[in-house]
Amino acid sequence: MRYGSGHKEETRRKILDIAGRRFRDEGIEAVGVASLMADAGLTHGGFYAHFKSKDELVATALDQSMCESSDRIFDLAEQTSDKIGTFIRAYLSPTHRDTPGKGCTFSALTPELARQDGSVRATASEALPPYLDRIGRLLPTTDPASARRQATALFSLLMGSLQLARLTEDPALSDSILESGIKAALNLVSVFEGV
Amino acid sequence: MRYGSGHKEETRRKILDIAGRRFRDEGIEAVGVASLMADAGLTHGGFYAHFKSKDELVATALDQSMCESSDRIFDLAEQTSDKIGTFIRAYLSPTHRDTPGKGCTFSALTPELARQDGSVRATASEALPPYLDRIGRLLPTTDPASARRQATALFSLLMGSLQLARLTEDPALSDSILESGIKAALNLVSVFEGV
DNA sequence: GCGTTAATATGATGATCATCATATAAACAC
DNA sequence: GTGTTTATATGATGATCATCATATTAACGC
Numbered sequence: 001m002r003y004g005s006g007h008k009e010e011t012r013r014k015i016l017d018i019a020g021r022r023f024r025d026e027g028i029e030a031v032g033v034a035s036l037m038a039d040a041g042l043t044h045g046g047f048y049a050h051f052k053s054k055d056e057l058v059a060t061a062l063d064q065s066m067c068e069s070s071d072r073i074f075d076l077a078e079q080t081s082d083k084i085g086t087f088i089r090a091y092l093s094p095t096h097r098d099t100p101g102k103g104c105t106f107s108a109l110t111p112e113l114a115r116q117d118g119s120v121r122a123t124a125s126e127a128l129p130p131y132l133d134r135i136g137r138l139l140p141t142t143d144p145a146s147a148r149r150q151a152t153a154l155f156s157l158l159m160g161s162l163q164l165a166r167l168t169e170d171p172a173l174s175d176s177i178l179e180s181g182i183k184a185a186l187n188l189v190s191v192f193e194g195v
Numbered sequence: 196m197r198y199g200s201g202h203k204e205e206t207r208r209k210i211l212d213i214a215g216r217r218f219r220d221e222g223i224e225a226v227g228v229a230s231l232m233a234d235a236g237l238t239h240g241g242f243y244a245h246f247k248s249k250d251e252l253v254a255t256a257l258d259q260s261m262c263e264s265s266d267r268i269f270d271l272a273e274q275t276s277d278k279i280g281t282f283i284r285a286y287l288s289p290t291h292r293d294t295p296g297k298g299c300t301f302s303a304l305t306p307e308l309a310r311q312d313g314s315v316r317a318t319a320s321e322a323l324p325p326y327l328d329r330i331g332r333l334l335p336t337t338d339p340a341s342a343r344r345q346a347t348a349l350f351s352l353l354m355g356s357l358q359l360a361r362l363t364e365d366p367a368l369s370d371s372i373l374e375s376g377i378k379a380a381l382n383l384v385s386v387f388e389g390v
Numbered sequence: 391g392c393g394t395t396a397a398t399a400t401g402a403t404g405a406t407c408a409t410c411a412t413a414t415a416a417a418c419a420c
Numbered sequence: 421g422t423g424t425t426t427a428t429a430t431g432a433t434g435a436t437c438a439t440c441a442t443a444t445t446a447a448c449g450c
């Protein structure tokens with residue numbers, strides 16, 4: 001049947017939003033087209049009116065979720081005086097650990113993304129440098145090259161800590177992983193400052 | 196047909212070795228039973244004489260590969276005087292980056308492991324603390340509790356750096372991620388020492 | 391050497407996968 | 421109001437998935 005104007009655009013956006021969340025929650029390969037469409041209240045057939053393949057959806061959804069996924073954390077950090085400290089604490093918060101579908105795409109999917117090729121891999125690969133530079137701008141460092149280097153190591157630490165905190169089934173260990181990640185990250189930043 | 200004694204044990208070992216490597220190279224979900232058996236020179240039917248389900252294979256293969264996957268790096272580190280420096284440099288070497296199938300299971304699979312449940316998840320979860328303690332023993336720190344804390348942050352940084360180095364398609368960026376990871380890790384260790 | 395046993399092969403099961411052809415029916419143009 | 425257009429639904433395709441029943445055949449016990 002036919003729907004009012006703008007309906008298709010809205011459906012497409014809905015599919016993309018759900019895909020972005022479910023990919024982070026369940027992994028890209030684990031989310032099927034039919035299940036995704038059902039989640040959007042539709043049947044599987046209409047999918048190819050919106051995307052010419054699952055790969056195109058994946059690339060598009062990633063392009064969106066890699067930009068947006070950490071927006072709230074960045075927004076929060078950019079509003080405070082201790083920008084990088086706020087970012088570190090928000091990134092390694094229990095809330096972020098417990099809601100991967102709403103959180104950082106890199107922490108949820110990085111090894112799976114590294115195994116992709118074509119446009120999916122390219123999208124993931126190209127999203128990294130701007131993300132690192134965005135972290136770099138939270139640092140007190142003025143030199144962009146050293147900000148990039150510092151942001152790279154800092155983000156590696158944050159992403160690794162979040163992943164390990166999600167891996168363990170022991171809640172106390174999980175909390176302590178977040179805590180040691182925060183401490184080390186703050187240490188790392190202060191060491192940067194001293195150099 | 197029937198085979199000589201010991202043949203079945205050897206086949207089982209072969210399946211486990213290939214599974215451990217391929218899971219790290221391709222992801223757990225991406226490796227099918229039939230393709231795995233073909234890789235071992237067998238057909239799919241015999242699989243269930245060795246494992247009662249794919250999940251049992253996954254748990255068993257992970258149990259093996261999480262112990263063994265970093266053995267060479269640990270062995271190398273434990274033989275040198277600068278144990279932790281050697282470990283850091285070996286973990287973040289281009290060789291390790293380029294051969295995930297022979298490398299650290301955590302760095303290859305962590306987010307996918309965190310999404311599992313049952314015995315697979317339990318195996319992954321239980322392998323983490325001994326791994327962290329093994330790193331802790333490379334540190335100059337004598338107090339086991341603080342060694343554990345330091346090892347946790349250090350390993351987070353190493354794993355995150357390796358994953359990001361594998362993610363990017365830009366070889367120069369990939370190398371620089373390894374380098375900044377090494378520098379920050381060495382920094383982190385010297386900060387630990389100062390405390 | 392003959393019957394039993396054991397390791398793998400063959401082939402089938404039903405489920406799910408991405409993808410596509412076609413049907414439907416309501417909104418729009420006139 | 422009638423006919424066209426369009427967004428989605430229905431249903432089918434062939435591929436692959438984990439799993440299992442059964443066939444094969446060589447090694448072993450006697």
